[in-house]
Structure formats: C-alpha cells, structure tokens
Amino acid sequence: MGTWRLVLGVLGVLVVLYGIVNLGVHIPIQTLAWVAVWLVAAVIIHHGVVSPVVIAVSSLLRRLVPDRGRRYLQTALIAAVPVTVIAIPLIYRQGTQPPSKALLLQDFTANLGLLLGIIGAVCLVGYAIRVARKPLPGRAP
Amino acid sequence: MHPPGTAEQPTGTASGPPTRPRWWPSFSSTIRSTALTARLGRVLAIAISISFVTGLLSLYQYEPWAWLPAPASPAWGYRVTQGLHVATGTATIPLVLVKLWSVYPNTFRWPPFPSVKRVLERLSLAILIGSILVQLVTGFLNVLNWYPFPWDFVSVHHYLAYVVVGSVLLHIGVKLPDIRYGLQTKLPEGDVLTERPWNENPESHSVAGDLPPPVTPGISRRGVLTSAAAGIGIVVVTSIGQALTPLERIGLLAARQPSKGPQGVPVNRTAEEAKVSPATIGADWTLQIDGPRPYRLTLAEIEQQAVREARIPAAAVEGWSVDASWRGLRLLHVVERAGGTANSRVAVVSFGAGGFRRSQIFGPQLSAALLATHLNGQRLSLDQGYPLRLMAPNRPEVLNTKWVSQIEVL
Numbered sequence: 282m283g284t285w286r287l288v289l290g291v292l293g294v295l296v297v298l299y300g301i302v303n304l305g306v307h308i309p310i311q312t313l314a315w316v317a318v319w320l321v322a323a324v325i326i327h328h329g330v331v332s333p334v335v336i337a338v339s340s341l342l343r344r345l346v347p348d349r350g351r352r353y354l355q356t357a358l359i360a361a362v363p364v365t366v367i368a369i370p371l372i373y374r375q376g377t378q379p380p381s382k383a384l385l386l387q388d389f390t391a392n393l394g395l396l397l398g399i400i401g402a403v404c405l406v407g408y409a410i411r412v413a414r415k416p417l418p419g420r421a422p
Numbered sequence: 423m424h425p426p427g428t429a430e431q432p433t434g435t436a437s438g439p440p441t442r443p444r445w446w447p448s449f450s451s452t453i454r455s456t457a458l459t460a461r462l463g464r465v466l467a468i469a470i471s472i473s474f475v476t477g478l479l480s481l482y483q484y485e486p487w488a489w490l491p492a493p494a495s496p497a498w499g500y501r502v503t504q505g506l507h508v509a510t511g512t513a514t515i516p517l518v519l520v521k522l523w524s525v526y527p528n529t530f531r532w533p534p535f536p537s538v539k540r541v542l543e544r545l546s547l548a549i550l551i552g553s554i555l556v557q558l559v560t561g562f563l564n565v566l567n568w569y570p571f572p573w574d575f576v577s578v579h580h581y582l583a584y585v586v587v588g589s590v591l592l593h594i595g596v597k598l599p600d601i602r603y604g605l606q607t608k609l610p611e612g613d614v615l616t617e618r619p620w621n622e623n624p625e626s627h628s629v630a631g632d633l634p635p636p637v638t639p640g641i642s643r644r645g646v647l648t649s650a651a652a653g654i655g656i657v658v659v660t661s662i663g664q665a666l667t668p669l670e671r672i673g674l675l676a677a678r679q680p681s682k683g684p685q686g687v688p689v690n691r692t693a694e695e696a697k698v699s700p701a702t703i704g705a706d707w708t709l710q711i712d713g714p715r716p717y718r719l720t721l722a723e724i725e726q727q728a729v730r731e732a733r734i735p736a737a738a739v740e741g742w743s744v745d746a747s748w749r750g751l752r753l754l755h756v757v758e759r760a761g762g763t764a765n766s767r768v769a770v771v772s773f774g775a776g777g778f779r780r781s782q783i784f785g786p787q788l789s790a791a792l793l794a795t796h797l798n799g800q801r802l803s804l805d806q807g808y809p810l811r812l813m814a815p816n817r818p819e820v821l822n823t824k825w826v827s828q829i830e831v832l
Contacts, residue, residue, distance in 0.1 A: 282602070286595045293592025297549065300584030307581065312573045316582075319560075319571060320552035327555060331519075332526050339451070348639040355641035356649040363516030363653035367562075367661065367675050374566050379695075381805045383679050383688035384567060392674035396656060 349417070350408060357404035361397055368393040442532040449527040449616040452636040456620070457612025458643045459524040460604025462650075463597075466521050467590065469514045470554075474587050476507035480739060481580055483818050488767075491785025497815035501737035504818070505665030508565055508741025512661055513654050515558045520650045522551065530617035543596055550589035557582050565677055565740045609643045610635040664742040680744035684805055685797045687736045687746050690819050693804045696774030698825045700804070703773060707809055709793075713831030714761030721809055727751045728795040738819040748813050750794035753829075757788070762831035764789050770812045771828040781821045782832075787814040793826065 304313060338358075342351055371389040378384040480503065486492045493499065535541050557579065564575050594601065604612060613626040614636050620626040641649070663673030670681060680688050693699065709719040719727075728750045737743035757768055767784040783791060791814035795802060802808040807824030814822060 282598055286598050289591050289595030289598070293588045293590070293595060296584050296588030296591060298588070300581045300586075300588060303581040303584070304578065307577050308573060315572050316556070316578055319556045320549075323555035323559070324548055324552045327519075327522060327551065328526075328529060332523065335523060336449075336526070343640065351640040352642075352645065356645055359520075359641070359646060359649035360653035360656070362519065363513075363650070363657045364660075364675070366516050366519065367512060367657050370562065370566060370568070371675060371677060374568055378567060379689075379692045380682075381684050381689040381692055382567070383681075383683040384677055386679060386682060387674070387676075389675070392660075396660065396674060400653075400656075 349411070353404045353408040353411070356407075357400055360400045360404075364396050364400070365393065368396075446532055447527075447530045447617060449530075451616075452614050452638050453641065453643055453646060454524050454527065454615040455609075455612035455636075455643060456600050456604040456615055457607045457609050458604075458646065459521065459615065460601050461609065461647060462517070462521045462524055463601065464605065466514065466517055467594070469510050469517060470587065470590055472510045473507055473514065474583055476503045476510070477580075477583055479503045480507060480818065481576075483821060484576075486785075488784075492787055492817065494786035494790035494815045494817075497733075498735050498737075498743075499816040500818055501665065501735045501743040504737055504739060505662070505741055505743055508561075509658055509662050509665070511558060511561045512565075513658050515562060516650070516654050516657065518554055518558065520646075525615065527615060527617040531619065532617070546589060546592055546596075549585065550593055553582055553585040553589060557586050567740070608635075609647075610638075612643075665737075667744060678740070678742035680742055683744070684803050685800055687744055687797060687806065688738075688742060689805045690738050690740070691774070691776075691778075691824070693774075693825070696772070696776060696779075696825065698773050698775075698804065703809060703825070707827075709756075709810060709826065710828045711756055711760045711831070712828065713757070713766075716760060719756070724751065724793070724810060725795055727755075728793075730792060732792055732813075732815075734792070734813055734815045736813075736819050736822070747798055748792055748794040749796035750792035750810075750813065753783070753791040753793050753812065753814075754789055756793060756829060757831055760829070760831050767832045769830040769832055770823040770826055771830065772823045773825040773827045778820050778823070781812070781823045783812070783814060783817075783821075787817055790815050793829075 304316070308316065339355075342354065346354055368389055371385065371387075372393065375385045375387065375389050378386075380386065480500070483492050483500065531540075535544070560571060560575065561579060563569065563571075564579070569575065607613075613620040613628055614623070616623065620628055624630060657675060659669065660673055660675040661677070663669035663671065664676040664678040664680065667680070670676065670679060673679060678688050680686070683689060707721055709724060711717055711719065730752055731747060731749050733745060733747050735743050735745045753768070753770075754764060757763075757766055762768065765784075766788070767782060768788055769780055769782050772779040791812060794807075794811050794813040795809070797803075797806055802811060807826070810826040811824040812822045812826060
C-alpha cells in the first residue's frame with residue numbers, strides 16, 4: 282500500500298502543478314486573480330455558510346421531530362437537495378435567452394414545485410404505511 | 423477494524439486532547455462514518471474520471487493533432503461523450519455536496535494545525551474543494567450561457583480540470599488506508615466520523631473492540647445513500663432529455679428543449695449575437711473558395727448542386743443534442759475543384775462576428791462534411807446559418823461554422 286500511496290501522491294502533485302503552470306501561462310494574471318478569488322470564496326461559502334446551515338437544520342430536526350418520523354423527513358430533505366440545487370440557477374435564469382436557443386424556456390419554479398411535491402408525497406406515503414403497519418407501542422388502538 | 427498506524431498518533435489522552443477549548447465544535451451524529459464517506463468517494467471518483475476523459479475528448483475536437491484528425495464516425499460520438507460529460511458534471515454537483523457533508527467534522531480536528539504534514543494536507547484539501555466546486559459550478563453556468571465570471575471559460579475549465587484531478591489523486595493517496603477500511607467495513611458497523619479522529623475516540627469500534635453497531639436513531643447510513651441517490655437520479659432523469667430525445671418530455675430540469683428550436687434544432691449563437699443580418703450577407707452573396715485554383719460559387723449554383731442528404735446529429739458542447747436531416751453539397755467536392763484533396767486542411771470562414779468565426783476541418787470529418795443549405799426539409803433560417811453552413815458528423819456544433827462566406831484550402 283505504501284508504494285501505491287507514494288505513486289498516487291507524486292502523480293497527484295505533478296498533475297496539479299501541470300494545471301497551475303498552464304493556468305499561469307495561458308490566463309492573464311489579473312484574470313487569474315479572479316479565479317483565485319472564486320476558489321477561496323467557494324471554500325468559504327461551503328464551509329462557512331452552507332455546511333453550518335445544514336448542521337443547524339439537522340440538529341433542529343433532531344430536537345423537534347421524533348425519531349421515526351424524522352427518518353422519513355430526512356429522506357425527503359436529502360432527496361430534495363440535489364433537485365433544488367440544480368433548479369435554483371435555472372429559475373434565476375429562466376426567460377433570459379432568445380427563444381431560438383430553446384434554452385431556459387420552462388417555468389422551472391413550477392417544475393421544482395412538482396418534483397418536490399412528488400418527493401414529499403412518496404415519503405409521506407412511506408411514513409403512513411409504516412405507521413399503519415406498526416403503530417408505536419401504547420398508541421395502538 | 424481501522425488498520426493500526428494509518429492515522430496520525432493521538433495528540434491527547436483517550437478522553438481527548440486536554441487543551442481543546444470548551445467552545446470548540448463537536449459532532450454527535452452517528453450517521454457519518456468513513457464507511458459512508460468511502461462509498462460516496464468511490465462514486466465521486468468514477469464521476470470525476472468520466473467528466474475528465476469526456477472533457478479531454480471534447481477538447482480534442484478543438485485542437486486535434488495533425489497526424490490524428492478527429493474521427494467522423496460514429497456520427498453520434500460527440501453526442502454521447504458530451505451528453506455524458508454534462509450529465510455527469512451536473513450530477514456531480516449534489517454528489518460533492520453530500521461527500522463534503524460526510525466529512526465536515528474533519529474540519530474541526532483539534533489542534534487545527536498539529537504538524538507541517540497536516541497543514542500541507544489541509545492546504546491540498548482546500549485546493550481540492552475550491553477547484554472542484556468552481557469547476558462544477560462554472561461548467562453548469564456555461565450550460566446556461568451564463569457568464570458572471572471574468573475569464574475565458576474553456577481555458578480555465580480545461581486547466582482547472584488538471585488541478586481537480588491531481589488533487590483527487592493526491593487525496594486518494596493520502597487517504598488510501600481510510601478508503602480501504604471504509605470500503606471493507608459494513609456500512610452500519612463503521613466507526614463514527616466526528617471531529618475527533620477514530621484513534622482518539624474511546625467509543626470507536628477500532629479502539630473499543632467488539633461493540634454493537636452505532637445506533638442511528640433517525641435515518642440510517644444506508645438511508646442517506648439511498649435518498650441521495652434518489653435525488654441525484656431525479657436530476658439526471660429530468661435533465662438528460664436535452665440529449666436523450668425520448669426523455670425530453672420529462673425534462674423538468676433540462677435547460678434545453680431541442681424540439682423547441684427553430685427547424686427542430688436549438689441555436690447556440692443567434693444571428694443577432696453574431697451580428698449577421700440579410701443586409702450583411704447581401705443579395706449578391708457568393709461563396710469564395712481559395713486554394714491552388716480559386717473560384718466563386720453563386721447562391722443559385724450552390725442551391726442547384728445541393729442534392730446530397732445526410733442524417734447528422736447536432737451536438738453542442740453545452741451537452742444538448744438532437745438528430746437532424748441535412749441537405750447540401752459535399753465540402754470535399756468544393757475543395758477538390760479548388761485543387762485540394764481529401765488530405766487537405768480546410769478553413770471555413772463565417773460572416774459572423776466574435777469567436778468561432780473560423781474553424782478548421784481535415785481528415786475524416788472533411789470527407790464526410792456537408793455545406794448545408796437545408797435543415798429538416800426546410801431552407802436554413804438565418805439563425806441556423808443561412809445561406810450556408812458547415813455540418814460534419816461527430817463534430818461540436820460550435821465548430822460547424824454558420825453563415826459561411828469563404829472556404830480556404832490551406
């Protein structure tokens with residue numbers, strides 16, 4: 282394993298350097314500074330904003346929602362994240378392009394609503410089936 | 423069990439380093455585990471490999487070596503590779519977010535900078551995270567024709583890809599023992615991943631010995647993988663319709679809808695954007711062919727000779743594609759009349775202003791290329807490249823030059 286680690290490490294560093302050197306050669310320095318700003322901003326926004334919000338939401342759910350129901354809610358939320366992340370820029374940009382491009386012509390707000398509705402409904406049905414099959418002890422009729 | 427000697431030596435006692443401040447973040451969720459992260463990482467590594475290889479294939483279309491011209495067959499080749507590139511890249515955006523969520527506690531190891539080695543690792547991780555996020559986000563913005571960044575997309579996307587792939591290789595090298603542990607351990611049984619490394623955590627399996635798997639009161643680890651896969655699956659199925667025609671109808675998250683394009687093909691660059699109008703073309707337009715025996719073709723002569731039909735998918739670097747039928751005259755015939763051969767290198771020049779007003783074609787694509795006058799049974803509209811456009815199979819839409827004014831046999 283040691284040899285593999287070394288080979289991967291050295292190869293990785295060389296490939297990174299190849300990329301950085303080429304960025305330096307082909308991109309004007311002022312533009313490159315903007316690329317650097319974006320790189321740093323991406324890390325800060327993800328680690329400083331997005332992740333803390335996710336942690337806060339999940340700890341709030343842990344306090345407020347009982348375990349069994351939370352399982353289904355978490356399932357819905359995790360499935361909703363990819364759909365929402367992709368839909369947001371589409372919503373923001375819809376209707377901005379010439380019609381002949383056939384680009385961003387849809388009502389993505391409605392489409393996102395539909396997809397989230399389907400995800401929510403599937404999880405709700407799953408939860409309802411679970412409750413009907415196995416009521417919590419003491420609450421069963 | 424975690425293999426011994428693979429992580430850094432503990433910096434404190436079994437109850438944790440004593441110097442750690444009380445306000446330092448701590449993570450109590452039992453869902454996160456190296457076993458979960460390794461499974462996410464494996465999928466991510468495959469996705470990044472697909473994006474990298476298909477990206478290089480696309481780039482090759484722009485800068486082919488003279489001795490290895492881009493092939494013309496299969497005609498749907500670029501359609502598949504670039505459709506895959508954009509679909510994989512799109513799916514990778516949420517995948518990366520889930521992967522980063524799974525290792526977020528590692529950000530809060532105490533002490534933050536225990537050794538030079540650890541500082542270097544953190545730096546390499548910052549490069550990896552920054553570059554992959556920027557790469558994916560700007561790639562997706564390019565699909566939406568949205569450029570809020572001040573750099574040339576293609577160059578930065580190309581060279582940043584090496585930074586991403588190199589950082590991933592380095593990361594795999596650094597984490598190989600953890601990856602091996604994670605993939606060899608059953609998902610529910612893996613050590614809990616918190617801000618405290620497993621070898622400093624008295625409750626981790628690998629330290630405490632045989633214990634029942636950690637309890638996950640809410641969603642299970644398997645549940646995280648399944649729901650993330652479901653969400654990402656929905657994204658792929660509802661966006662791939664821009665390349666996979668039968669799925670266009672359910673393309674709720676598809677940026678392009680090829681069937682809504684004029685004459686059944688979307689336009690990447692409109693005549694207005696390229697500053698082309700009937701006035702710039704002029705009523706007395708002729709095609710100038712430069713070469714050993716230069717000559718001109720009038721519009722009437724071209725339309726008379728345009729009898730060759732071909733089905734060639736239009737496939738764009740933004741990932742959309744659609745099959746289409748074209749009619750026109752063979753570019754090679756035009757080139758041969760000017761003294762060129764199938765081995766010539768040919769430049770096709772456009773009226774259009776801005777980038778890509780000139781493209782070069784040689785090898786198999788030259789032999790298979792049409793100078794098209796008709797698209798799907800109709801005379802080309804201005805947005806589609808009237809009076810004449812290049813159309814070669816397995817070639818990005820942007821290189822199939824529209825509004826052709828001149829052919830140069832080089």
